[in-house]
Amino acid sequence: MNKGMHPLLMIGLVAAVTLCGRVLPTWTLSLATIAAANALIALGIVVLARTGNVSFGQGLFFAAGGYSVALIANTWGLTDAVAQVIIGAACGGLLGLVIGPLIARYSGIFFGMLTLALSMVFYGALVKSAALGGSDGFNVGRPTLFGLSFADPREADFMLYAVAVITTGFAGIAATILFRSEFGLASLAVRENNLRVEYLGLSANRIISINFVIAAIFAGASGAFALMAQRHIDPQFAYWTTSGEFVFVAVLAGNQSVAAVFVASMALELVRSFSNLYLPNTWQLVLGVFLLGVILFLPRGIGSLWVRGKRGHVKSAIATEKEAIS
Amino acid sequence: MNPVLSVHGLNKRFGAVIAADALTLDIPAGQKVSLIGANGAGKTTFVNMVTGYLRPDSGSIALDGLDIGGRSPRKVARLGISRSFQIPQLFVELTAAENLTVAVSGAGTKALSFHSPAHATEIHDKAVELLGRFGLADLAERPISELAGGVRKLVDIAMALVRRPKLLLLDEPTSGVSAEEKFATMDRVIHAVLPDAATIVFVEHDMDIVSRYADRVIAFYQGRILADGEPNHVLKDREVRLYVTGGAK
Numbered sequence: 114m115n116k117g118m119h120p121l122l123m124i125g126l127v128a129a130v131t132l133c134g135r136v137l138p139t140w141t142l143s144l145a146t147i148a149a150a151n152a153l154i155a156l157g158i159v160v161l162a163r164t165g166n167v168s169f170g171q172g173l174f175f176a177a178g179g180y181s182v183a184l185i186a187n188t189w190g191l192t193d194a195v196a197q198v199i200i201g202a203a204c205g206g207l208l209g210l211v212i213g214p215l216i217a218r219y220s221g222i223f224f225g226m227l228t229l230a231l232s233m234v235f236y237g238a239l240v241k242s243a244a245l246g247g248s249d250g251f252n253v254g255r256p257t258l259f260g261l262s263f264a265d266p267r268e269a270d271f272m273l274y275a276v277a278v279i280t281t282g283f284a285g286i287a288a289t290i291l292f293r294s295e296f297g298l299a300s301l302a303v304r305e306n307n308l309r310v311e312y313l314g315l316s317a318n319r320i321i322s323i324n325f326v327i328a329a330i331f332a333g334a335s336g337a338f339a340l341m342a343q344r345h346i347d348p349q350f351a352y353w354t355t356s357g358e359f360v361f362v363a364v365l366a367g368n369q370s371v372a373a374v375f376v377a378s379m380a381l382e383l384v385r386s387f388s389n390l391y392l393p394n395t396w397q398l399v400l401g402v403f404l405l406g407v408i409l410f411l412p413r414g415i416g417s418l419w420v421r422g423k424r425g426h427v428k429s430a431i432a433t434e435k436e437a438i439s
Numbered sequence: 440m441n442p443v444l445s446v447h448g449l450n451k452r453f454g455a456v457i458a459a460d461a462l463t464l465d466i467p468a469g470q471k472v473s474l475i476g477a478n479g480a481g482k483t484t485f486v487n488m489v490t491g492y493l494r495p496d497s498g499s500i501a502l503d504g505l506d507i508g509g510r511s512p513r514k515v516a517r518l519g520i521s522r523s524f525q526i527p528q529l530f531v532e533l534t535a536a537e538n539l540t541v542a543v544s545g546a547g548t549k550a551l552s553f554h555s556p557a558h559a560t561e562i563h564d565k566a567v568e569l570l571g572r573f574g575l576a577d578l579a580e581r582p583i584s585e586l587a588g589g590v591r592k593l594v595d596i597a598m599a600l601v602r603r604p605k606l607l608l609l610d611e612p613t614s615g616v617s618a619e620e621k622f623a624t625m626d627r628v629i630h631a632v633l634p635d636a637a638t639i640v641f642v643e644h645d646m647d648i649v650s651r652y653a654d655r656v657i658a659f660y661q662g663r664i665l666a667d668g669e670p671n672h673v674l675k676d677r678e679v680r681l682y683v684t685g686g687a688k
Contacts, residue, residue, distance in 0.1 A: 301532070
């Protein structure tokens with residue numbers, strides 16, 4: 114991940130993908146919007162996973178972002194898409210700031226289970242909350258952009274697609290820069306040996322908390338996109354299967370490449386859509402076989418197709434010993 | 440002038456086992472001190488208490504006159520005590536240079552950067568320079584998982600050196616190194632370490648190494664200090680011969 118694309122090239126790529134939306138068929142636009150939103154939250158999971166911790170409860174921040182945006186939209190009529198993304202990200206991030214430092218001291222399965230438990234507590238609260246529509250949730254209006262409203266569905270879809278792709282693209286660029294940075298390397302060090310990190314004078318908990326907040330910001334923004342795309346929100350946003358799906362995307366992608374997260378998310382959406390279309394009764398089976406295939410043949414994720422492991426070349430320990438002593 | 444390390448009345452028990460029994464000692468600047476003792480004598484417990492990993496039941500620990508008792512390893516490291524480990528504690532999936540890079544970027548006065556590349560020339564050069572001092576520059580870009588135990592040991596010591604500690608604690612620096620290479624390894628360690636850490640405490644089982652490299656030897660037995668003084672004096676002590684060295688010269 115150290116010798117990736119230049120950021121300027123990545124900006125060009127984001128612009129090209131955004132403009133592609135002009136020629137894509139309408140049905141792919143909404144699919145790509147969902148894929149981009151899922152990629153954004155999965156990217157957060159990858160960011161956090163670099164510290165060795167997997168969150169099985171990103172649905173918490175996804176729902177927190179979505180519900181805050183929906184409530185603000187319905188209460189104050191704030192429908193601007195960009196503002197909604199910022200609000201979603203800020204609410205997700207604030208919640209992450211509260212929770213992150215509390216659970217950073219746990220690791221492995223305890224960390225995963227705690228995140229899952231917190232998201233399910235939130236789910237339970239949402240289901241019981243009559244003011245928020247209970248288990249049915251509630252609807253919101255069409256998003257606007259800089260004061261423009263889009264009556265034509267094709268234009269509305271394209272606007273949402275463009276905002277989603279640009280936001281997710283910039284998050285990807287930021288993540289790439291982060292992964293290559295001093296902080297990014299220290300995050301990997303935490304995954305490897307957090308005791309040694311402490312002995313070097315660094316705080317492993319602080320590093321985990323910061324990565325947690327970044328993941329929560331991405332999840333909150335993703336929740337805002339999901340809300341805008343569906344124009345409806347319900348407690349399912351916080352349910353464990355929703356969180357599990359995002360972990361699926363992260364597992365499919367692997368942690369070799371940021372671009373892989375987008376490819377994995379799009380691939381999952383395409384497989385799901387087509388299998389749903391042609392095999393309506395057995396589409397889960399197709400999805401399962403696809404996942405198994407990736408895990409069996411690409412155990413390090415889709416990213417390993419184009420990122421060669423620089424640590425792949427294994428030399429015998431004895432040979433190195435001799436080299437060092439001589 | 441204050442001693443670099445001053446320990447007074449340090450006690451630590453693990454159930455019925457007494458790991459530290461009223462330990463009191465001073466280590467002045469510039470000394471190379473060897474801790475000897477059988478397994479379970481309390482050497483590593485002493486190192487763990489001084490570095491903040493274990494909290495003593497009672498007693499005080501001061502670095503340059505500043506009380507550091509009860510502080511975390513992170514805070515102790517920042518104040519100027521570094522250590523290496525008997526079993527190297529490294530980031531095994533990262534390269535040797537990356538291991539040192541984490542240490543170098545973490546030792547700076549500024550917080551870790553979120554944008555400047557970890558492989559920036561300045562930090563990378565410093566990392567490779569440190570590895571070079573241990574004769575490991577050629578292995579800088581190799582992941583730790585591919586490196587042999589002896590090499591890992593040296594990388595581990597190199598990492599402890601990054602903060603230019605006031606006091607450097609080395610836990611069995613030559614364990615796992617073959618008998619014929621011990622002196623070569625220890626020569627390399629002392630040569631590499633001295634520019635950055637003048638005061639060194641090392642735990643050692645090999646009495647040849649102890650008598651050759653230490654200015655002072657402290658013998659531990661059941662959490663107590665059995666003898667403390669110059670190597671030729673301590674190693675000839677009757678009790679030390681009986682309980683620690685088992686009749687070694």
